[in-house]
Amino acid sequence: MQSLVQPIAQMLTYPFMAHAFEAGTIVAVVAGLIGWFMVLRRQAFAGHALAVVGFPGAAAAILLGVGAAYGYFTFCLAAALAIALLPPSRGGRGDESAVTGTVQAFALASGFLFVSLYHGFLNGVDALLFGSFLGISQGQVLALLAAGLGALAVLAMIGRPLLFASVDPEVAAAGNVPVRALSVVFLLLLGVAVAEASQITGTLLVFALLVAPAATAQTVTTRPAVGLVLSPLIALVVTWGGLTLAYRWPYPIGFFVTSLAFAAYVIARIATAGLGRGGQGGAR
Amino acid sequence: MMAALESWTGIGALLAHSFLANAVLAGTGIALAAGLAGYFLVLRGQVFTGDALGHVAFTGAAAALALGLDLRIGLFVATVAVGVLIGALGPRGRSDDVVIGNVLAWVLGLGVFFLSLYVTSMSAGNGTAGVTVLFGSIFGLSAGQAWTAAAIGLAVAVSILGIARPLLFATVDGTVAGSAGVPVRALGVVFLALVGLATAEATQAVGALLLLGLLAAPAGAAQRLTARPYVALALSAGLAVFDMWAGLALSYAVPVLPPSFSIIAVAAAVYVAAFVASAARRDRSGDAVAETE
Numbered sequence: 001m002q003s004l005v006q007p008i009a010q011m012l013t014y015p016f017m018a019h020a021f022e023a024g025t026i027v028a029v030v031a032g033l034i035g036w037f038m039v040l041r042r043q044a045f046a047g048h049a050l051a052v053v054g055f056p057g058a059a060a061a062i063l064l065g066v067g068a069a070y071g072y073f074t075f076c077l078a079a080a081l082a083i084a085l086l087p088p089s090r091g092g093r094g095d096e097s098a099v100t101g102t103v104q105a106f107a108l109a110s111g112f113l114f115v116s117l118y119h120g121f122l123n124g125v126d127a128l129l130f131g132s133f134l135g136i137s138q139g140q141v142l143a144l145l146a147a148g149l150g151a152l153a154v155l156a157m158i159g160r161p162l163l164f165a166s167v168d169p170e171v172a173a174a175g176n177v178p179v180r181a182l183s184v185v186f187l188l189l190l191g192v193a194v195a196e197a198s199q200i201t202g203t204l205l206v207f208a209l210l211v212a213p214a215a216t217a218q219t220v221t222t223r224p225a226v227g228l229v230l231s232p233l234i235a236l237v238v239t240w241g242g243l244t245l246a247y248r249w250p251y252p253i254g255f256f257v258t259s260l261a262f263a264a265y266v267i268a269r270i271a272t273a274g275l276g277r278g279g280q281g282g283a284r
Numbered sequence: 285m286m287a288a289l290e291s292w293t294g295i296g297a298l299l300a301h302s303f304l305a306n307a308v309l310a311g312t313g314i315a316l317a318a319g320l321a322g323y324f325l326v327l328r329g330q331v332f333t334g335d336a337l338g339h340v341a342f343t344g345a346a347a348a349l350a351l352g353l354d355l356r357i358g359l360f361v362a363t364v365a366v367g368v369l370i371g372a373l374g375p376r377g378r379s380d381d382v383v384i385g386n387v388l389a390w391v392l393g394l395g396v397f398f399l400s401l402y403v404t405s406m407s408a409g410n411g412t413a414g415v416t417v418l419f420g421s422i423f424g425l426s427a428g429q430a431w432t433a434a435a436i437g438l439a440v441a442v443s444i445l446g447i448a449r450p451l452l453f454a455t456v457d458g459t460v461a462g463s464a465g466v467p468v469r470a471l472g473v474v475f476l477a478l479v480g481l482a483t484a485e486a487t488q489a490v491g492a493l494l495l496l497g498l499l500a501a502p503a504g505a506a507q508r509l510t511a512r513p514y515v516a517l518a519l520s521a522g523l524a525v526f527d528m529w530a531g532l533a534l535s536y537a538v539p540v541l542p543p544s545f546s547i548i549a550v551a552a553a554v555y556v557a558a559f560v561a562s563a564a565r566r567d568r569s570g571d572a573v574a575e576t577e
Contacts, residue, residue, distance in 0.1 A: 039382055042382075044382055044385045045332055045385075048335075048385065097326070097329060097331035097332060097500070098326045098331055098500045098501070098503060098504025098507070098555075099504060099555075100331070100500075101331045101334070101335065101496045101497070101499065101500030101501070101504075102497055102500050102501040102504060102551070102552050102555050103552075104335075104496060104497075105493075105494050105495075105496045105497025105498075105500065105501070105548050105551075105552070106497060106548055106549065106551075106552040108419075108493045108494055108548075109419075109494050109497065109544060109545040109548035109549060110545070110549075112419045112491075112493075112494075112542060112544060112545055113541065113542060113545040116542050116545075117540070125415055125418075126396075126399075126415075129418070130392075130393075130396045204339075204389075204392050204493075205389055205392060205393060205396075206389075207385050207386070207388060207389030208389045208390075208393065211382060211385045211386055211389065212386050212389065215382045215385075215386060250400075251396075251397055251400050251401075252396045252397070252400055254392070254393050254396050255393045255394065255396050255397040255400075256393075257393070258389045258390045258392065258393025258394075259390060259393055259394075261386075261389070261390070262386055262387075262389065262390035262393075265386050
């Protein structure tokens with residue numbers, strides 16, 4: 001045990017690793033909680049689109065010489081508002097995903113344009129897309145904490161009606177729950193969660209923290225109270241594990257975080273499938 | 285469409301540059317395949333699957349690079365294999381967003397791993413290989429690559445047209461089609477394998493991340509403009525080819541714009557135009573249009 005704890009304690013004496021762990025902890029809790037609602041509401045594709053929109057935001061911010069975090073938050077929140085306020089399409093599910101797909105591709109293309117306009121930055125693309133845990137400052141950690149706490153406070157306030165509206169929107173609407181307003185607020189919260197997570201996992205791997213822990217939790221249990229504890233817990237383990245592995249080996253953190261998250265999901269699916277034969281099935 | 289192209293002033297001078305001729309040749313084949321495959325993807329609600337295949341294309345290419353193989357081997361093997369896998373696993377050949385999302389994130393993570401293996405093992409300044417796979421470089425194609433791309437694009441297009449009728453039936457009403465003896469499940473698998481081929485092709489033109497635009501935008505626009513399936517199918521292919529040509533011309537005229545950006549920007553603009561046009565038409569004719577949907 002001693003031989004295991006010591007290198008970890010030593011790792012945390014480096015300020016950049018300490019900051020990375022602080023930032024990772026905040027991001028994991030926020031992503032785990034908001035991700036749980038996202039998976040419940042079947043809005044995984046929207047979450048992905050928001051993450052992708054963060055990429056041109058960050059690239060534009062760097063092109064303009066301001067911090068990438070500003071770009072992430074501005075673009076993710078604006079995109080969340082746009083998705084929420086667009087009139088619900090009449091073309092059905094396929095048409096809606098065509099819109100999302102188009103927006104997503106255009107956002108990535110714009111990010112690529114900004115990156116190629118900013119000469120000599122082409123290698124930095126990898127960090128924006130696939131994440132980096134180096135060079136997180138104390139100020140950034142505080143900014144993440146403030147945004148994360150704000151989002152969680154709002155989530156705590158709307159949590160109960162949101163759960164109701166997510167599980168059965170028609171009954172909720174009949175019971176005077178403002179279903180539409182809730183979905184707008186939730187998309188904005190999702191925007192904050194995505195903007196936060198992007199800064200650790202990169203634009204493309206946000207799914208690892210937003211979807212995988214939440215989906216794992218919902219595979220294991222259908223009870224909201226348990227799931228809402230389990231989901232951020234899994235996200236935390238995944239993030240801490242990923243940071244430790246990325247500190248130890250010279251491969252990108254995105255690879256470790258996604259692999260751990262995916263492993264958790266696969267194990268949960270296999271375990272519940274095995275149990276499901278004997279007793280009742282899992283959530284899905 | 286050809287006549288319109290030839291009457292375009294200065295087109296001869298444009299095509300005199302071999303890199304542009306190669307790009308137009310490859311781009312046309314790729315756009316045809318993407319437009320046709322995209323229409324069915326949108327109709328079947330499988331746009332997300334197309335996105336996932338794009339991510340798989342990135343990882344396949346990165347793995348091939350890390351192993352020292354031709355990038356295209358990795359592209360085709362990975363996308364077709366995963367396309368078949370998703371088709372075979374998903375209920376009735378359709379797939380679950382959360383499952384795909386999880387697989388997708390992990391696949392990208394693997395791709396990053398392979399890419400960093402490649403970059404560290406080469407140690408030379410090859411850090412941009414990943415950027416090329418992600419965002420494409422259609423102006424960098426050789427004549428041989430362009431002909432291959434055009435041929436594969438055409439083959440995919442012909443195959444999709446070949447199964448269009450039963451596929452449409454199976455898509456619109458799977459249960460009825462199944463009882464009428466249409467092999468619904470097999471069709472779904474074959475279709476996703478074809479999408480995998482189209483994806484691998486499109487990766488070389490607009491890159492793994494942007495090919496979604498080429499799959500979704502023309503198809504979405506076509507569906508906005510008409511409710512008739514075969515008209516929409518043809519329109520989707522036509523719009524995709526138009527997006528490709530206009531994007532290439534734009535990037536040629538304004539070199540600071542990367543071709544991948546121009547193609548997707550044109551595709552998005554055409555989609556917005558179709559959206560506005562259909563909204564205006566709907567306002568004028570009121571509920572009559574809503575009933576036909």
